[in-house]
Amino acid sequence: xxxxxxxxxxxxxxxxxxxxxxSVQRIAALAVLAFRxxxxxxxxxxxxxxxxxxxxxLPATVAGDGTLAGTVRVLLSYTLGLSATLLSVAMLWSxxxxxxxxxxxxxxxxxxxxxxxxLELWLGKWLGLLALSGLLLTIAGAGTYAMLHVTLRRxxxxxxxxxxxxxxxxxxxxxxxxxxxxxxxxxxxxxxxxAAQGWNPEVVSRRKMLVLLRQRVLAERATVAPGxxxxxxxxxxxxxxxxxxxxxxxxxxxxxxxARPLTGHWHVGxxxxxxxxxxxxxxxxxxxxxxxxxxxxxxxxxxxxSVAYVNxxxxxxxxxxxxxxxxxxLLIRESAFGPNLMxxxxxxxxxxxxxxxxxxxxSTCFSFPVAAFFASAVVLLALTGHYFTSSxxxxxxxxxxxxxxRPSHLQTISEAVLRxxxxxxxxxxxxxxxxxxxxxxxxSWGRAARDVAVLLGLYGGTLAAASAWLLHRRELAAGSR
Amino acid sequence: xxxxATPPVVDVRGLVKVFRDFWRRPTVRAxxxxxxxxxSGQVFGLLGPNGSGKSTTIKILLGLLFPTAGTVRVLGNSPRLVHTKRHIGxxxxxxxxxxxxxxxxxxxxxxxxxxxxxxxxRLRTDQLLEMTGLTHAADRPVGEFSKGMARRVGLAQALINxxxxxxxxxxxxxxxxxxxxxxxxxxxxxxxxxxxxxLTSHLLADVEDVCDRLAILYNGSIRxxxxxxxxxxxxxxxxxxxxxxxxxxxxAVLALLRTQIGSEPRVxxxxxxxxxxxxxxxxxxxxSAAAPTGAAPTGRVAAFLSGERT
Numbered sequence: 001x002x003x004x005x006x007x008x009x010x011x012x013x014x015x016x017x018x019x020x021x022x023s024v025q026r027i028a029a030l031a032v033l034a035f036r037x038x039x040x041x042x043x044x045x046x047x048x049x050x051x052x053x054x055x056x057x058l059p060a061t062v063a064g065d066g067t068l069a070g071t072v073r074v075l076l077s078y079t080l081g082l083s084a085t086l087l088s089v090a091m092l093w094s095x096x097x098x099x100x101x102x103x104x105x106x107x108x109x110x111x112x113x114x115x116x117x118x119l120e121l122w123l124g125k126w127l128g129l130l131a132l133s134g135l136l137l138t139i140a141g142a143g144t145y146a147m148l149h150v151t152l153r154r155x156x157x158x159x160x161x162x163x164x165x166x167x168x169x170x171x172x173x174x175x176x177x178x179x180x181x182x183x184x185x186x187x188x189x190x191x192x193x194x195a196a197q198g199w200n201p202e203v204v205s206r207r208k209m210l211v212l213l214r215q216r217v218l219a220e221r222a223t224v225a226p227g228x229x230x231x232x233x234x235x236x237x238x239x240x241x242x243x244x245x246x247x248x249x250x251x252x253x254x255x256x257x258x259a260r261p262l263t264g265h266w267h268v269g270x271x272x273x274x275x276x277x278x279x280x281x282x283x284x285x286x287x288x289x290x291x292x293x294x295x296x297x298x299x300x301x302x303x304x305x306s307v308a309y310v311n312x313x314x315x316x317x318x319x320x321x322x323x324x325x326x327x328x329x330l331l332i333r334e335s336a337f338g339p340n341l342m343x344x345x346x347x348x349x350x351x352x353x354x355x356x357x358x359x360x361x362x363s364t365c366f367s368f369p370v371a372a373f374f375a376s377a378v379v380l381l382a383l384t385g386h387y388f389t390s391s392x393x394x395x396x397x398x399x400x401x402x403x404x405x406r407p408s409h410l411q412t413i414s415e416a417v418l419r420x421x422x423x424x425x426x427x428x429x430x431x432x433x434x435x436x437x438x439x440x441x442x443x444s445w446g447r448a449a450r451d452v453a454v455l456l457g458l459y460g461g462t463l464a465a466a467s468a469w470l471l472h473r474r475e476l477a478a479g480s481r
Numbered sequence: 482x483x484x485x486a487t488p489p490v491v492d493v494r495g496l497v498k499v500f501r502d503f504w505r506r507p508t509v510r511a512x513x514x515x516x517x518x519x520x521s522g523q524v525f526g527l528l529g530p531n532g533s534g535k536s537t538t539i540k541i542l543l544g545l546l547f548p549t550a551g552t553v554r555v556l557g558n559s560p561r562l563v564h565t566k567r568h569i570g571x572x573x574x575x576x577x578x579x580x581x582x583x584x585x586x587x588x589x590x591x592x593x594x595x596x597x598x599x600x601x602x603r604l605r606t607d608q609l610l611e612m613t614g615l616t617h618a619a620d621r622p623v624g625e626f627s628k629g630m631a632r633r634v635g636l637a638q639a640l641i642n643x644x645x646x647x648x649x650x651x652x653x654x655x656x657x658x659x660x661x662x663x664x665x666x667x668x669x670x671x672x673x674x675x676x677x678x679x680l681t682s683h684l685l686a687d688v689e690d691v692c693d694r695l696a697i698l699y700n701g702s703i704r705x706x707x708x709x710x711x712x713x714x715x716x717x718x719x720x721x722x723x724x725x726x727x728x729x730x731x732x733a734v735l736a737l738l739r740t741q742i743g744s745e746p747r748v749x750x751x752x753x754x755x756x757x758x759x760x761x762x763x764x765x766x767x768x769s770a771a772a773p774t775g776a777a778p779t780g781r782v783a784a785f786l787s788g789e790r791t
Binding site: 028040109 | 543571575
């Protein structure tokens with residue numbers, strides 16, 4: 001729109017989000033139109049071909065670590081991940097083009113002359129794109145599943161390796177994380193030291209310093225020196241599946257060498273029951289990961305379970321560095337691989353649906369190239385915002401108090417914007433469903449339902465309402481007189 | 482009830498539209514104090530040179546642009562209300578159809594937007610395709626069509642909801658003479674059923690053929706408005722048409738006229754107009770033609786538009 005009127009206000013008796021019975025018919029017609037356009041413009045065909053090419057071509061070109069599990073992990077994370085990325089980019093651009101090009105070419109003008117509310121129009125477009133991405137994601141999932149079967153059939157592997165694959169990767173296991181360490185006292189003590197060295201709360205706030213100190217203390221505690229013991233407490237759920245299959249997964253820091261063995265042993269058992277516990281020799285470490293089977297009789301539903309790593313003496317052992325975020329997890333098998341794959345695809349579909357909503361919202365406000373740039377920039381900032389904020393945190397902790405200067409207003413604002421974007425993107429860029437899938441971690445129906453509600457319902461709904469309001473206020477025919 | 486006593490279908494009072502730039506500075510006053518009243522059954526012509534404010538006025542009537550000042554009522558309500566839009570049909574100056582849809586799919590799609598049931602959509606689609614001569618091309622994508630054929634699809638789209646108020650922006654642009662004639666017949670048939678039609682055209686002969694009232698816009702203001710007869714009437718001249726007379730009789734008649742009017746009368750031989758001549762030739766050629774490749778209109782107005790029971 002290249003001109004606007006002085007009183008470009010909607011009529012008071014017209015609400016853009018008021019939906020009636022005929023609305024469903026109109027929304028369905030618009031959704032079918034969007035889907036049909038993608039079909040006739042060969043977007044669907046082109047995308048399906050690309051996805052199948054990636055699904056069946058990439059595993060042949062990307063070498064895994066030589067193991068069957070490694071090959072399967074490549075297939076699940078890289079192959080399906082690349083398909084999802086391609087699909088995300090294509091759907092983001094399609095949605096950016098959707099409304100903007102129709103405004104430029106005049107089709108939207110003809111739609112708005114008819115009895116179509118702005119929200120109906122927006123929802124129809126969105127549903128069409130959701131249907132399209134759902135179909136393409138189904139193709140990607142089905143192709144990956146077929147390729148998995150082909151890989152398992154063709155790859156020669158020892159029965160034990162196959163068994164490990166089925167038990168650790170091709171499964172859906174609920175992951176129980178340990179209780180977070182209470183490091184408040186330690187952080188307060190260190191903060192007092194900083195205050196004595198000249199820390200100025202007006203430059204770096206107390207809240208921010210405590211967050212940074214907590215990160216530092218936890219990083220220190222992730223390393224277990226020779227002769228020391230590191231203990232974790234895991235709260236067991238009140239109900240366990242009948243005949244549960246339980247395993248302990250140990251994850252070492254990424255810097256841990258692939259072939260370095262652990263030199264200590266594990267002691268596990270119900271917490272608060274002295275004398276009840278079992279020693280387990282440290283198992284082999286494979287690419288920083290280690291699995292220990294835990295008999296079901298060792299755990300008590302609803303009670304805490306203690307896991308301790310007892311490092312060897314200084315003469316024979318070195319320091320052991322565990323992964324900072326996911327050092328130990330108790331895994332309980334709850335689902336087969338197939339349903340877990342379906343739920344992972346559902347979560348991916350929600351994420352792509354949110355991208356479509358973002359693209360459509362940008363398309364409502366800007367012309368196609370501007371909308372594409374804007375939406376891509378928002379996605380990029382949301383995905384990388386935490387790098388900026390965490391790098392700033394590292395800087396503060398490594399600088400002396402004299403080096404830390406009062407942040408400028410611009411820095412304060414940009415940090416607030418980045419943190420806002422980061423927190424808004426947290427539900428989207430949280431734990432990747434594909435990473436969970438390739439780790440054999442359960443993607444529960446609860447998580448899938450939450451993503452449908454948050455990503456599509458809350459975020460998508462908010463974008464829909466805002467876009468409908470903007471579209472309702474926008475003059476669609478300013479230009480020729 | 483006389484025509485002027487019926488409630489107006491369109492009532493525009495003091496309409497002003499000022500376009501502004503990005504910084505909201507006024508750039509042009511496209512419409513400047515326009516008053517318009519259209520009543521049921523009227524065919525109203527909105528004329529004016531390029532940039533006179535015709536399209537802006539139409540877009541405000543359609544709710545696509547918002548007035549800067551003045552009031553606009555269409556069928557008694559704001560043109561931006563969905564309830565109002567249900568009863569409006571619009572043929573834009575340029576084709577804004579979806580290239581990938583066929584005419585049948587296009588009409589079905591717009592029928593769905595108007596919440597028509599399946600049977601009604603199917604019936605109206607068939608009748609409109611037959612009326613616009615597109616039955617044989619009903620399943621080809623609109624993107625493959627010539628401008629004239631796309632315009633026929635646009636016309637059918639504008640009529641799918643059997644509108645009370647029809648806005649036709651350059652309805653005969655891009656159409657062959659046969660199509661032009663058919664559009665004009667359609668307009669007259671719709672007006673006869675009490676529909677109100679607002680049309681713009683640069684072809685003044687077309688406007689003269691179908692409009693019973695017109696307004697001429699210039700620089701955003703109405704410079705002339707009234708019935709076609711009143712505006713075009715030449716008050717001090719009469720045309721007399723007689724059969725072809727032998728020379729002696731003609732001389733006698735002219736002599737009589739000279740003595741009566743005191744000046745030389747103008748003598749001319751009437752000719753067919755080119756449109757009628759073209760239509761005669763096409764009708765004759767059509768009798769022996771093979772299957773047409775372009776539009777092949779039947780010349781019949783769709784039954785649901787002419788008020789026939791279907």
